[in-house]
Amino acid sequence: MSHDPPLIGITADSEQPKAGARSDYSKYPWYAIRENYCSAVREAGGVPLVLPHEVSLVAQYAELLDGLLVSGGAFDVDPALFGDTSRHETVVLKEGRTDFELGITRAMLKADKPVFGICGGQQLLAVALGGTLIQHIPDEVKNPLAHEQPNPRHQAGHDIKITPGSKLHKIMGMASAPVNSAHHQAVKAVPKEIVVDAVAPDGVIEGIEDPQRDFVIGVQWHPEFHISEGDKRLFKAFVDAARKRAGPS
Numbered sequence: 001m002s003h004d005p006p007l008i009g010i011t012a013d014s015e016q017p018k019a020g021a022r023s024d025y026s027k028y029p030w031y032a033i034r035e036n037y038c039s040a041v042r043e044a045g046g047v048p049l050v051l052p053h054e055v056s057l058v059a060q061y062a063e064l065l066d067g068l069l070v071s072g073g074a075f076d077v078d079p080a081l082f083g084d085t086s087r088h089e090t091v092v093l094k095e096g097r098t099d100f101e102l103g104i105t106r107a108m109l110k111a112d113k114p115v116f117g118i119c120g121g122q123q124l125l126a127v128a129l130g131g132t133l134i135q136h137i138p139d140e141v142k143n144p145l146a147h148e149q150p151n152p153r154h155q156a157g158h159d160i161k162i163t164p165g166s167k168l169h170k171i172m173g174m175a176s177a178p179v180n181s182a183h184h185q186a187v188k189a190v191p192k193e194i195v196v197d198a199v200a201p202d203g204v205i206e207g208i209e210d211p212q213r214d215f216v217i218g219v220q221w222h223p224e225f226h227i228s229e230g231d232k233r234l235f236k237a238f239v240d241a242a243r244k245r246a247g248p249s
Helices: 036-041 055-064 094-109 120-128 166-174 229-245
Strands: 007-011 013-015 030-032 045-049 067-068 115-118 133-134 158-162 176-179 184-187 197-198 203-207 216-219
Touching: 007 036, 007 055, 007 094, 007 229, 013 094, 013 120, 036 045, 036 229, 055 094, 067 094, 067 120, 067 229, 094 115, 094 120, 115 120, 120 133, 120 184, 120 203, 120 216, 158 166, 158 203, 166 197, 166 203, 166 216, 166 229, 184 203
Parallel strands: 007 045, 007 067, 067 115, 115 216
Antiparallel strands: 013 030, 133 184, 158 176, 158 197, 197 203, 203 216
16 A cells, blocks of 8 residues: 555554552553654654554554654563563563564564664664663663763753764764663664664664665664754655655555
8 A cells, every 4th residue: 555645653652540640641541652753754744643552453554554663662672572581670561562563563574664763662673673682771881871861852962973884874964963862771782684873972772774674773862853953864764765665656
């Protein structure tokens, strides 16, 4: 199925109601997504579509969509999914969301459609591609940066170095870039065919890509905040790849 402008699926976050919490959206389970995920897709020329976590509909979603954006969230991928036999005390799981995101990501990869992973979405993408994760940066990285930055997320937390010649470098047109940072986990290792295309000054992996595909990219920061022009170019390249994959309507 083809669309012009391309149809971009965005994975939602999910929450269970908290007893006695007045700020909850509902007394019943609900989905959530920050507006700028959607507006960034729209501004880049795509049609954003928020996806409920319906595992039984993964095949239908993958057929319908031209591209997939795997969003971030305040939770972690189950360490068992990348071969770890223990779980760090800071790890928070959302099994239903992870089951759906792994399913739809793998289906989109199989269909050779663009996939863009952001923050926790990069970590999910890395696992789907056969990689592993650092469960808690302060315990595994020597002298780490403040990857859970204290300043607001719409401001930069640190810079990254972008790998020359990588797809990310060609898209962003920058050797380095200021990025925001909101994570306690990170990609540890990826299969040899996957390229690490950006790193933080402390060595934490900030970007990955599959060079054999038109657009399969993960970034550890949140480019939907458009902190640099490179962030805007990244969304534009993603939507353009989805349009190319969709073909003529």
